Structure formats: C-alpha cells, structure tokens
Amino acid sequence: MAKTKFILDEERIPRHWYNIAADLPSPVPPPLHPGTGEPIGPDMLEPLFPMALIGQEVSAEREIEIPEPVRAVYRQWRPTPLFRAHRLEQHLQTPARIYYKYEGVSPTGSHKPNTAVAQAFYNKEAGVRRLTTETGAGQWGSSLAYAAAHFGLDVDVYMVRVSYDQKPYRRALMETFGARCVASPSDETESGRAILAKTPDSTGSLGIAISEAVEKAAQADDTKYALGSVLNHVLTHQTVIGLEALEQLEQLDAYPDVLVGCTGGGSNFAGLVLPFIGAQLRGGPSPRVVAVEPAACPSLTRGKYAYDFGDTGHLTPLVKMHTLGSTFVPPGFHAGGLRYHGMAPLVSHLQALDLLEAVAYKQLEVFAAGVEFARVEGILPAPEATHAVKGAIDEAIKARESGERRTILFNLCGHGHFDMQAYTDYFAGKLKDQTYDESELAMALAGLPSVQAAE
Numbered sequence: 001m002a003k004t005k006f007i008l009d010e011e012r013i014p015r016h017w018y019n020i021a022a023d024l025p026s027p028v029p030p031p032l033h034p035g036t037g038e039p040i041g042p043d044m045l046e047p048l049f050p051m052a053l054i055g056q057e058v059s060a061e062r063e064i065e066i067p068e069p070v071r072a073v074y075r076q077w078r079p080t081p082l083f084r085a086h087r088l089e090q091h092l093q094t095p096a097r098i099y100y101k102y103e104g105v106s107p108t109g110s111h112k113p114n115t116a117v118a119q120a121f122y123n124k125e126a127g128v129r130r131l132t133t134e135t136g137a138g139q140w141g142s143s144l145a146y147a148a149a150h151f152g153l154d155v156d157v158y159m160v161r162v163s164y165d166q167k168p169y170r171r172a173l174m175e176t177f178g179a180r181c182v183a184s185p186s187d188e189t190e191s192g193r194a195i196l197a198k199t200p201d202s203t204g205s206l207g208i209a210i211s212e213a214v215e216k217a218a219q220a221d222d223t224k225y226a227l228g229s230v231l232n233h234v235l236t237h238q239t240v241i242g243l244e245a246l247e248q249l250e251q252l253d254a255y256p257d258v259l260v261g262c263t264g265g266g267s268n269f270a271g272l273v274l275p276f277i278g279a280q281l282r283g284g285p286s287p288r289v290v291a292v293e294p295a296a297c298p299s300l301t302r303g304k305y306a307y308d309f310g311d312t313g314h315l316t317p318l319v320k321m322h323t324l325g326s327t328f329v330p331p332g333f334h335a336g337g338l339r340y341h342g343m344a345p346l347v348s349h350l351q352a353l354d355l356l357e358a359v360a361y362k363q364l365e366v367f368a369a370g371v372e373f374a375r376v377e378g379i380l381p382a383p384e385a386t387h388a389v390k391g392a393i394d395e396a397i398k399a400r401e402s403g404e405r406r407t408i409l410f411n412l413c414g415h416g417h418f419d420m421q422a423y424t425d426y427f428a429g430k431l432k433d434q435t436y437d438e439s440e441l442a443m444a445l446a447g448l449p450s451v452q453a454a455e
C-alpha cells in the first residue's frame, strides 16, 4: 500500500501555520487581570513571553508564516506519515476506513517539538538566554530541551514529582540535551515551598509546576517561560499536523467523517482538527470532531466553563476554559501529559460553539486499546495517545454496527517507548482505574475566582 505512506518531502512541509481566529464566528474570550477583571494588555505577558509570540497569541491573521529556520528544523522529521490502519480495520471487521497521523517520528517521539522549535526560535531572536518550563510525563521538557539545544538556549524544567519518579529516562533525555531538571514541587520557588509545607509528599501536578516555572521566569530579565500546550500560539504551531493531513488525504481522494484526538491541554488535538474545523467554518464539509480525555481528569466532560487560573499558585492571568479548579490535583495515573486541570481556552470555546464532542475513558480500557493497536499496527502508543486509539476503535465499532463506510482520522500523537513501565504494570495487573475524590473536585470548583467585570 505504498500509496498511503508518505516519505519526507520538504515541499510538503506547510509554509504557514493556520490561525483559526480568522474564521471563528465569535472570538475566544480574552484573558483577564485577576485583580481588576479587565482584559490584560501585552505588557502583562511581556515578562514571560517574547513579543512575537504575544503577537501570535492575539493575532487574527489566517496564515502565520513559518520562519525558514523553523522549517529547516522541521525538515528533520516533517511531514510526518499518514498511515491507513488496514490491519486494525481487518481486526475490527469494520467497514470504516481508519487513518492516523503519526507524530511519534519526531526526535523526542511526540508532537511537542512542533511548537518547541518555534518557541525556542522566537526567544532566541528576542535575545533571551534561558527558558523555564514545566513538564508532566517529560514529553514537553525533552522537546523544549531538544529545541533549545538547536538554538543555544539554557532550559530549567520543573517536572511533576510523580513522573520524575516514574519516568527517569525522560529526565535523562532532557539532561542529554543539556537541560536542568527539577522535581516539582521543589524548594527552589515560593510556590513550591508553599505546597511542600502543606503536603510534604505531594505527587505534584502540572498546575504546581507551571507556578514554579512562571515564578522563576518573572524574576530574571534574561529568562522567559515556555508553555507546551493550552495557549493560542501553541495550538496554532501544532496546526502543521492537520494541514499536512488535509493534503495527504486529498492525494488519496479521502476526507474524514470523524476526527479523533486525545486532550490534555488540547494542543495535539487542536493541531489535527483546527484546519478541518476552519474548512467547515468557511463552508466546507462538517466532520464530527471527538476529544478524548481521561476519566480521572475530565475537564471537558465534568469541568465548569469559567474563568480560572492556569496554575495552582495563581500567578497567571485568568482564562476562560473548561476547568476542574486550579487547586484540583488529579490522581497519579500513567498518561501524565493529560493531568492538567484546565482545557485550552480555544478548545473550550469550540466546545461551547458545539463544534466538538467530548468523551472520557478509564485507564484500563485505554491501555487495552493501546495493546490491541500495537499488536496489529506494530506501533506502541504513548499512554496519552491510547485515549485517541480507544476513541477511534469505538468509532470503527459503531461503523460496523451501523454498516456505515465512514472515514476516521485520528492523531497518534506519540510513541510510548519511554513509558514501558506503564505497560509492564498493565501486564502485571498492577494498573487501576484511578478516580478522583468527588469532594475534592467540588471544593476545587467552589474555589473558582469570581469575575465581576467580564460576565
């Protein structure tokens, strides 16, 4: 089936990122100053991000040119392959056609370098010397470390404690690329020390690690902060995934009826689906769009759509998003990249506009899907990606039941080669379906900031 596999061809690397702000029927609600409740200006973000990225955050231009030095780095692995899952289709006895875009071919094994390279480039251009960031499973930290090495920047990574302990190889990868890696909560920051004083054995969370990284960046002139998901500019950088997929499918004379992606902060999902939703908003076909999240951290299916802080220490502006509350600490399940209390404001807005559906799955059923997929397709998905795999399999089973020949496209956002302990635990029967504490969720939601000016 040579036709369905694409080899590296630099002409096929997009020249622009797609910015959906140009096509939305109503704008994403703006971030607010926590003190005044008024929309924040670029000056409040300036200590944290270079102006080029702040400009992209608020841009309404449909196409944002990808700088040539960024494209030059993308060439190392882009365009990524689009595979037809023939063997999975046969195995499921489904009339559906299943395609997947495989982002695991990047140097760090996931979609994250798509934005890491861009962010490192713009920071270098702005004269920044050091970046701080948070990481969950270590995918983002290793991707930013990789990108920073390309452009000669230093990186400090605050890594969520539970992953720091569970995933030592990701840390080794970050250190190989030259980054410094610190378990979070740490005693290097006020935010970290405050958590440790209350909960000395805290497993950490992305919300806590973000506070630490933001605090450090705000304190030094030559240091800025990089976020691996959630923000508009990050989602925009990830659209190379969907733009390539559109073109690859066009060559096969195919168009998806259903799009599926997993959602932590929403970036790989958005990267795949935004170009298709944009085409729909401009009068094109309207595929169903399914976001798959973990039942143990269900921001889209169980969260509230409200203004909240992006971090636990309340150092960020307020953003309107589906949130479980910034003090919510999800249980320590294995898809570390999906353990964030909120969802990207842009993805939250699309759900409010009825442009997507959300489902939540439990840990054991997604690992079962990941193993099933690996056995027929020969690629071992990251624990996060198994959520998308399970979503696609369920869509294919529905197609079998209804006899419809629909076309399914999902994002296989990363491989799981650094997550073998999770698979080992799964086979040993040690993995559990983690649930969060309902009263803790209720408390975290009750503690949402009240916003007078904007609503």
Ligand SMILES: *Cc1c(COP(=O)(O)O)cnc(C)c1O
Binding pocket: 110, 111, 112, 139, 140, 228, 229, 230, 262, 263, 264, 265, 266, 267, 268, 269, 337, 338, 382, 384, 385, 413, 414, 415
């Ligand atoms: C980080 C990560 C995620 C979650 O982040 P999103 O912004 O929701 O994409 C999902 N999958 C993989 C492989 C990751 O590394």
